[in-house]
Amino acid sequence: MTRQLIVALHGVGSNARDMTSALKPLTAQSDVIALDGPEPFHANSLGRQWFSVAGVTEANRPGRVQAAIPKLLEMLDRVAQDHGVRRDDLVLTGFSQGAIMTLALIAGGHFHGRAVAIAGRLAAETAAQTQPANLLLVHDRDDPVMPPTLSVEAGAALSHAGHQVHGAWTTGVGHGVGEATTTIINRWLAGANLQNAA
Template sequence: MSRPIIVALHGVGSSARDLAAALAPLAPIAEVVALDGCEPFDRGPSGRQWFSIASVTEADRPRRVAGALPRLINRLDRLAADRGVDRHALTLLGFSQGAIMTLAMVAQRLHHGRAIAVAGRLAAPILPMEGRPASVLLVHDRDDPIMPISLSQDAAARLASAGDHVALRATDEVGHAISGPTLSAIRDWLVATPAPLLQSTLIEG
């Protein structure tokens, strides 16, 4: 694998195409494969979602996230098999609702590779560490009007306490979006953080 494979998970109501365009500047250092959410967006005429946010509550969100994880895992496993790599060799990168899914994968010990969460929150219980820790980057803007930066600060503290390798990068004047400062933080972290050494899952006939 000459370049790392970033699997990008978009925010609610958006699409793989939109996120792939936002992450295009990362192409020199990584291959970006953006996935569409598993469900049509149920609060608008277009877009996709990983889980519904209709009437969602703080208490109910973890259940919805848990319900969405098996479909995501299945798609990641198929992608990894197609590329002949271990699922954990993929770098997960989520924005907003996609970041919620990314952090849930780490917290539930379903991914112990590299994971990047932009403007997200941790909405899943953290299971005890049973294998290698994940390497996690959280990027959040101080002026985000949708997701306050305190959500990433809380997630970073909790995952670090659980034994994961965690970095938090704060940006300014980006809001709830991906922009130049976001991409710079991601690029710098990817270069500085080695991918896990995992054997290929490719089966040769």
């Protein structure tokens, strides 16, 4: 059986190395490549980000996310080309800000494969009706940074746009990637049925 290729997007202020470590349990059945965000994080010399959060508001977040998409697509296409696959053959997996970017790619019709969004939110107000993606939303009920309702809202919008959306909850992980998180992802990647989020 061919191993799946996961491309992982970290949260703001983190980096590819941290994301690789967090997703290590997934390497039992998948290959994991974590990418570094293209911008340095202003508050941490080792941290990276996909878009700046300095002065970010509900009003300006969508524009920042949209501006970050072309660079991310270039990075994904480079990985896909290096491995002889299509962009949609990747399993796009994002946490927090990385999940925001993951959901934005799906909502904008830029990605139609399998994707996992951990503790994310949909920055766009609407999702385009396009070729459907297969999406897993994972959120911790005790997340103090990203309210769990954000995943519920994202799931509803993307399901309405025709995407296949599944959701799963963890408890006690907080805003992070824990053992329960990776267990759910491994089960989903292996084809286990999970409760629909929408």
